[in-house]
Amino acid sequence: MTLRQHKKFKNFYTVTHPLLQHKLSTLRDVKTVTKEFKELVSELTMLLAYEATKDLPMTKARVTTPLETFDAPVLAGRKPVIVPILRAGLGMVEGLLALMPGARVGHIGLFRDEDTLEPQSYYFKIPPNSQERQFYVCDPMLATGGSAVAAVDQLKSEGIRKIAFLCIIAAPEGMEKFCTAHPDVQVYCAGLDRKLNEHGYILPGLGDAGDRIFGTK
Numbered sequence: 001m002t003l004r005q006h007k008k009f010k011n012f013y014t015v016t017h018p019l020l021q022h023k024l025s026t027l028r029d030v031k032t033v034t035k036e037f038k039e040l041v042s043e044l045t046m047l048l049a050y051e052a053t054k055d056l057p058m059t060k061a062r063v064t065t066p067l068e069t070f071d072a073p074v075l076a077g078r079k080p081v082i083v084p085i086l087r088a089g090l091g092m093v094e095g096l097l098a099l100m101p102g103a104r105v106g107h108i109g110l111f112r113d114e115d116t117l118e119p120q121s122y123y124f125k126i127p128p129n130s131q132e133r134q135f136y137v138c139d140p141m142l143a144t145g146g147s148a149v150a151a152v153d154q155l156k157s158e159g160i161r162k163i164a165f166l167c168i169i170a171a172p173e174g175m176e177k178f179c180t181a182h183p184d185v186q187v188y189c190a191g192l193d194r195k196l197n198e199h200g201y202i203l204p205g206l207g208d209a210g211d212r213i214f215g216t217k
């Protein structure tokens with residue numbers, strides 16, 4: 001089993017697979033350059049998404065192989081929706097689409113005020129009439145938890161109920177805030193780190209995810 005459920009927060013899962021953990025350590029390394037960083041974020045997201053999608057509903061469809069026709073298992077229901085939190089979440093979209101090429105993509109624009117660390121909303125767009133769809137919200141970093149909580153609040157206020165959250169690194173502070181606010185939303189992360197520093201950065205972390213994905217520093 002490569003999925004570890006948190007003892008206190010039952011909706012919080014860490015994916016412990018050795019390949020994923022090795023990639024995460026390379027991602028953290030200050031020497032990892034933008035191109036490799038982006039590729040690793042995609043690969044890590046695919047491995048997280050593999051676990052996060054394990055309960056998608058299934059049905060049967062007639063499939064004819066070169067030898068015979070049978071009822072084969074296929075995904076049921078409406079296409080899921082991937083929702084990156086701008087901007088760093090964009091780096092995770094490709095990895096999710098690799099596993100779910102038919103998925104829709106919404107966008108939630110939030111940034112942290114550098115002084116208050118409070119999330120500021122600047123964009124919100126999801127497909128209409130999506131209340132029945134499964135949503136996958138993604139952001140590499142769950143730090144104070146303010147951005148992720150606000151993103152899920154916005155989706156819930158639109159009537160969305162089936163939501164999972166994927167992140168690469170979480171701080172204990174963000175896990176607690178998110179899991180307390182949204183105990184019905186399953187969280188899948190690659191690394192639960194030690195703590196936040198005085199500027200709200202995760203330790204040991206990986207630095208500023210958006211800047212490392214887009215090469216803006």
Ligand code: PRP
Nearest residue numbers: 087088111112142143144145146147210
């Ligand atoms: C980063 C990160 C999260 C947020 C996490 O985004 O990508 O969205 O901080 O912090 P929180 O859990 O304390 O809210 P940032 O605000 O730096 O914006 P960016 O992605 O546009 O760089």
Ligand code: URA
Nearest residue numbers: 143201202207208209
């Ligand atoms: N956002 C980041 O990109 N990194 C952190 O460590 C915390 C918030």
